[in-house]
Amino acid sequence: MSGGPSRRLIPLDGAAGEGGGQILRTALSLAVATGQAFELSRIRAGRVRPGLRPQHVAALRAAAMACDARVSGAYDGSPELRFEPGALAGGEFHFEIGTAGAATLVLQTLLPPLARAASASAVAVSGGTHVPMSPSFEFVSRHWAAALRELGLQAQVDMERAGFYPRGGGSLRARVEPSWAGTGKALSLEQRGALTQVEIVSGSARLRDDVAERQAAAAAKRLWDERRIEARVEVVHAAGASPGSYVYAAAVFERGRAALGLIGEKRVRAEALGDRAARRLLKLIDQTGAVDAWLADQLAVPLALSGAGGRVSTVEVTRHLETVADVLRHFGVGARTWGALGGSGGLEVDRV
Numbered sequence: 001m002s003g004g005p006s007r008r009l010i011p012l013d014g015a016a017g018e019g020g021g022q023i024l025r026t027a028l029s030l031a032v033a034t035g036q037a038f039e040l041s042r043i044r045a046g047r048v049r050p051g052l053r054p055q056h057v058a059a060l061r062a063a064a065m066a067c068d069a070r071v072s073g074a075y076d077g078s079p080e081l082r083f084e085p086g087a088l089a090g091g092e093f094h095f096e097i098g099t100a101g102a103a104t105l106v107l108q109t110l111l112p113p114l115a116r117a118a119s120a121s122a123v124a125v126s127g128g129t130h131v132p133m134s135p136s137f138e139f140v141s142r143h144w145a146a147a148l149r150e151l152g153l154q155a156q157v158d159m160e161r162a163g164f165y166p167r168g169g170g171s172l173r174a175r176v177e178p179s180w181a182g183t184g185k186a187l188s189l190e191q192r193g194a195l196t197q198v199e200i201v202s203g204s205a206r207l208r209d210d211v212a213e214r215q216a217a218a219a220a221k222r223l224w225d226e227r228r229i230e231a232r233v234e235v236v237h238a239a240g241a242s243p244g245s246y247v248y249a250a251a252v253f254e255r256g257r258a259a260l261g262l263i264g265e266k267r268v269r270a271e272a273l274g275d276r277a278a279r280r281l282l283k284l285i286d287q288t289g290a291v292d293a294w295l296a297d298q299l300a301v302p303l304a305l306s307g308a309g310g311r312v313s314t315v316e317v318t319r320h321l322e323t324v325a326d327v328l329r330h331f332g333v334g335a336r337t338w339g340a341l342g343g344s345g346g347l348e349v350d351r352v
Contacts, residue, residue, distance in 0.1 A: 007037055007084065008037065009037045009038055009039040009082065009084075010027075010037065010038040010039070010330050010331060011038070011039055011041070012027055012038055012039065012040045012041070012327065012330060013040075013041060013042055014040045014041060014042045014043035014044060014080075015042040015043075015044070015045035015046055016323065016326065017319055017320075017322060017323030017326055018318075018319040018320045018322075018323045019044060019045065019046045019047070020044055020047065021044065021053070021055070021056050021059075021105070022297070022320050022323055022324060023040065023323060023327055024040060024043065024052075024056055024059065024060070024081075025056075025059055025105060025108070025109045026300070026301055026323075026324050026328070027040060027327055027330075027331075028059060028060065028063040028083065028109050029063070029110075029112055029113050029301045029305070030113075030301065030304065030305075030327070030328070030331045030333075031063070031067075031069075031083055031085045031331075032063050032066055032067045032069075032085055032088055032110075032113040033088065033112070033113035033116050033305050034331060035067075035085055035087075035088075036085070036331055036332075037082070037083060037085060038082075038083055038330075038331075039081070039082045039083075040080060040081050040082075040083075041079070041080045042079065042080070043056075043078065043079050043081070045079070049077075050077075050079065051076075051077040051078050051079045052073075052074075052075065052077060052078045052081070053076065053101065054076055054097055054098055054099045054101050055097050055099065055101025055102055055106070055128075056101075057074055057075065057076055057078075058095050058096070058097040058098075058101060058106055058125075058127070059105060059106045059109045059110075060074050060081065060083070061074060061095065062093060062095045062106050062109065062110050062123075062125075063085075063109060063110060063113075064083070064085075065093060066088060066089070066091075066110060066113065066114060066117075066121075067085040067086050067087060067088045067089070067113075068085075068086035068087060068089070069083055069084055069085045069086055070082075070083075070084040070086070071083055071084070088113060088114075088116060088117050089118075089119075090117035090118065090119035090120055090121040090178070091119070091121055091122075092122045092123075093121065093122070093123045093124070094123075094124040094125075095123075095124070095125045095126070096125075096126045096127070097125070097126065097127030097128070097168065098127070099127065099128070099168055100127065100128035100131055100164070100165045100166050100167060100168030100169075101127050101128055101131070101168070102127065102128050102129075102131045102135070103125040103126065103127035103128060103129055103163070103170060103171075103172045104129065104131075104135045104136065104137060104139070104140045104172070105134055105135070106125045107123060107125060107140060107157060107172060107174050108135070108140065108144065108298060110123055111123070111153075111155050111174060111176045112148075112153065112301050112302045112305045113305060114176045115153045115154075115155070115176050115177070115178065115179040115180050115305070116178075116179075116305060117178060118178060120175065120176065120177050120178060121175070121176050122173070122174070122175050123173070123174045123175075123176070124171065124172070124173045124174075125171075125172050125174075126163070126168075126169070126170065126171045126172075127163060127168050128163045128164070128165055128168045128170055129159055129161075129162050129163045129164075129170035129171075129172060130162060130163070130164050130165065130170075130244060130246045130261070130263050131164075131263075132165055132263060135261070135294065135298070136246060136248060136261035136263070137159045137162070137170075137172060138201050138203075138246070138248035138261060139248065139259060139260075139261050139294070140157055141156075141157035141158070141159070142199075142201075142248070142250065142259075143250055143257060143259040143295060144295065144298055145157060146257065147189075147257065147291070147295060147299060148299075148302050150187055150189075151180075151187050151302055151303070151306045151308065151310075152179050152180060152185075152306065153176070153179045153180065153302060153306070154176065154177040154179050155174060155175065155176040155177075156174065156175045156176075157172060157173070157174045158172070158173050158174070159172055159238065160172070160173060160239070161238075161239045161240060161241055162203070162205045162238040162239065162240040162241070162244065162246075163240070163241050163242070164205070164240065164241075164242050164243070164244030164246075164263065164264075165244075165263065167241060167242040168241065168242075169240075169241025170240070170241060180305060180306050180307060185308055186308045186309050186310040186311075186351060187299075187303060187306075187308065187309075187310030187311075187312070188310055188311055189255060189256050189290035189291060189310070189311070189312045189313065190255075190290055190311055190312070190313045190346070191255055191256075191290065192255055192256030192288075192289065192291075193253050193255045193256065194253065194254050195229075195251060195252075195253055195285060196252050196254060197232060197251075197252040198229050198230075198231040198232065198249075198251050198252070198281070199231065199232050199233075199234070199248075199249070199250040199251075199252070200216055200219045200220060200223075200231045200232070200233045200234070200247065200248070200249055200274075200277070200278075201233075201234045201236060201247070201248040202215040202216035202219065202233070202234070202235050202236070202245075202246075202247050202248075202274065203235070203236035203237070203238050203245065203246050203247075203248075204236075204237060204238070204243075204244070204245040204246075204264070205237070205238040205239060205240025205242075205243060205244055205245075206240050206242065206243040206244075207243050207244070207245055207264075209237065210270075211245050211264075211270045212235045212245060212270075213235055214269075214270035214271055214274065215245060215247050215264075215270045215271070215273050215274035215277075216233050216235050216247075216274060217271075217274065218270070218271040218272070218273075218274030218275045218278070219231070219233075219247060219249060219274035219275065219277050219278040220233055220274075220278075221275075221278075222274075222275045222278035222279060222282075223278050223281075223282070226278075226282060227282065227285075244263065244264055245263070245264035245270065245273070246261060246262065246263050246264060247261070247262045247273055247274055247277040248260075248261045248277075249261075249262075249277045249278060249280070249281040250281070251281060251284060251285050253290070255290060256289075256291055256313075257290075257291060257292075257295070258284040258285070258287075258289075258291060258292040258295075258315065259284075259292060259295070260277065260280055260281060260284065260292065260294075261277075262276060262277045262280075284315060287315040287316075287344065288315065288344050289313045289314040289315035289316070289344050289345075289346070290313045290314070291312055291313070291314050291315075292314065292315055292316075293314055293315055293316040293317075293318050293320075293321070295314075296312055296314035296318075296321050296346070296347055297318065297320040297321040297323075297324045297347075299312055299347070300321070300324040300325060300328060300335065300347060300349060301324070301328075303347075303349035304328055304331075304333045304335070304349050304352060307351065307352055308351055309334075309348075309349040309350045309351040309352065310348075310349060311346060311347070311348045311349075312347050313344070313345070313346035314344065314345060314346055314347070315344055316342060316343065316344065316345075317337055317338075317339045317340065317341055317342065317343060317344070317345035317346075318341075318342075319341065321337055321347060322337055322341065325337050325347060325349075328349065332352075333349065333350065333352055334350030334352075335347065335348070335349045335350070336348050
């Protein structure tokens with residue numbers, strides 16, 4: 001991959017904070033958008049399988065293609081890397097992870113910086129669409145994208161084929177419009193306000209037709225029986241590379257939102273999965289904070305790249321959130337969290 005001459009590299013410790021792929025993805029987004037180069041050492045040093053994994057390599061190569069970057073260390077298992085970005089340019093991109101690595105994480109890495117490009121971009125990623133410990137397609141397309149619209153980012157994410165862990169094989173497509181000129185209205189999500197809507201999306205692929213319906217019915221029943229909440233329910237029979245199911249549950253407030261996604265498991269009945277999703281959503285509804293913990297750290301980079309900054313309160317301050325704020329500071333963006341780790345709190349990102 002080509003690029004400009006060598007220049008100052010921001011040093012980052014890949015084992016700091018949460019010590020996982022979050023550090024890499026945050027740094028890539030910021031580097032592509034701002035033109036600042038970085039070097040990352042001790043990548044995932046504390047994990048059972050340290051170094052880059054295929055999904056990280058895919059995100060790295062995707063980011064490099066978007067800005068004609070010069071890269072070293074872009075291989076599976078690499079303990080360190082160097083990323084020197086060139087000029088950001090929109091266009092059409094297609095990436096294959098090759099495993100069940102989360103395609104959604106590649107999109108979350110790439111779409112915010114592409115919103116600062118001069119032209120629209122279309123991005124296709126194949127890999128996992130519903131993977132443990134990663135945002136599902138519905139979480140990204142409905143929850144994350146909705147929050148980003150308040151920052152002015154216009155992105156559409158669609159699923160052509162579901163890909164479940166461990167086989168993957170899914171396919172996502174996204175389109176992002178030029179959205180950010182570097183300034184805008186700061187986002188303030190601090191008081192969630194009243195609950196206005198609850199959504200349940202229950203889907204399955206290559207399973208008996210009633211699995212998705214049973215999941216949805218169980219989730220809706222729990223919400224009604226416990227709180228008399230009438231949810232808006234959507235049942236999806238998706239095309240899939242392998243059999244699997246999922247439930248996405250979301251609560252929309254006047255000035256906030258919370259959501260979660262669960263994936264079907266062997267020996268877990270459809271009714272049990274739906275009920276579990278509803279019970280976990282009720283816990284989120286009972287907590288304080290404008291957004292859930294996952295969305296809070298996923299908004300950090302967009303808050304910075306929009307140029308406007310903002311304040312977001314969350315139900316839980318996580319190690320991920322603290323880590324993202326630390327990476328932002330390394331790139332010269334004022335960012336800080338408040339509240340104790342594991343308790344309610346929030347994130348503030350300065351206007352840049």
